[in-house]
Amino acid sequence: MSSWDLFVLDLDGTLLGPGGAISEVNSDALDRLRAAGIDVLVATGRTRNEAAHILSAVDYRGCLIGVCGAILTEPETGRTLKRRLLPASLVHEAVGHLHEERHTTLILKDHHATGYDYLVVGCPEDPDPTLHPVSQWWMDSMGISCRWIDRIEDDPDPEHTLRVSVVGEGALLDPASARIRSAFGRRIHMLQWGAVTSSHATGSDVHILELFAPGVDKWSMILEYCNDHGHDPSRVVAIGDGLNDIGMLSSAGLGIAMENADDDVRAAADLVTAHHGADGVAEAIDRLLGATA
Numbered sequence: 001m002s003s004w005d006l007f008v009l010d011l012d013g014t015l016l017g018p019g020g021a022i023s024e025v026n027s028d029a030l031d032r033l034r035a036a037g038i039d040v041l042v043a044t045g046r047t048r049n050e051a052a053h054i055l056s057a058v059d060y061r062g063c064l065i066g067v068c069g070a071i072l073t074e075p076e077t078g079r080t081l082k083r084r085l086l087p088a089s090l091v092h093e094a095v096g097h098l099h100e101e102r103h104t105t106l107i108l109k110d111h112h113a114t115g116y117d118y119l120v121v122g123c124p125e126d127p128d129p130t131l132h133p134v135s136q137w138w139m140d141s142m143g144i145s146c147r148w149i150d151r152i153e154d155d156p157d158p159e160h161t162l163r164v165s166v167v168g169e170g171a172l173l174d175p176a177s178a179r180i181r182s183a184f185g186r187r188i189h190m191l192q193w194g195a196v197t198s199s200h201a202t203g204s205d206v207h208i209l210e211l212f213a214p215g216v217d218k219w220s221m222i223l224e225y226c227n228d229h230g231h232d233p234s235r236v237v238a239i240g241d242g243l244n245d246i247g248m249l250s251s252a253g254l255g256i257a258m259e260n261a262d263d264d265v266r267a268a269a270d271l272v273t274a275h276h277g278a279d280g281v282a283e284a285i286d287r288l289l290g291a292t293a
Helices: 011-015 024-035 048-057 088-100 133-142 170-187 218-229 243-251 263-268 280-292
Strands: 006-009 039-043 064-066 071-073 080-083 105-109 118-121 146-149 161-169 189-194 206-212 236-240 254-258 271-273
Touching (some): 006 218, 006 280, 243 254
Parallel strands (some): 006 236
Antiparallel strands (some): 105 118
16 A cells, blocks of 8 residues: 555646646656545646646546635636635735836636636836737737736726736845835735746846735645645655645655755755656655555
8 A cells, every 4th residue: 555645746847847837757756646546736936827738648547736725726627716815905015116116017717707817917118018028929929818907997807806916027026025025014925936937038138026825825725736636745745846835745645856856845845856848757656655555
């Protein structure tokens, strides 16, 4: 009998290689894991629509923790199972601060409730607001359309916000991060980290500043999933590489960091596996299955 009930898997920088594809080695390893009777749960910063083609490629039929733990969905139907929303009052306040720093703002919605993903609010000081080139590349590559509004007060779905974010060069986002941190404290959960880009999209240091409701984290949603499915949290394995993976790596029964993760992420884990460009997920799975064979 396996020592583990649930294997929680990040996508970008973990399952996906540097080019954004899943290797045959990693795909085969996931098949072996499922054949061994271990439940697999994907937990990502992406939305369901942004992850759908990846999940299809590995014939994934489980639930999806998306948006860094803000939502739990059924990938096949798109139905929202659980969600943690930003109150409209905090969204309005945050957008005001971000606009004072002259940033176009992306408001992510619960697609199942609204029928769309992104609402974009242009900065009032910009007579012709546009998406950052990396945001535009991402929307185009994912086949996702945006709705634009001139003022946050015109938001048609204020009760369905999962995340507020802006994209820009790291140094340009630092003042906005400092402003948000000072204004909100613990009233909001903030992440700033390197954006998922491609070499043809940008050659600059591009970051994403993301704002969530307090308590949003992959691990907190994993706990809800465990409660609903009868899993013991001490029998959970989590594997990831990013800032939004630290909570689950430090709290799971076994946390595995990718070799390509930064020092803070690796320090939160129990083990380090190979680089995401060298089938680190497969290496980790083979270690797990070898230990329980």
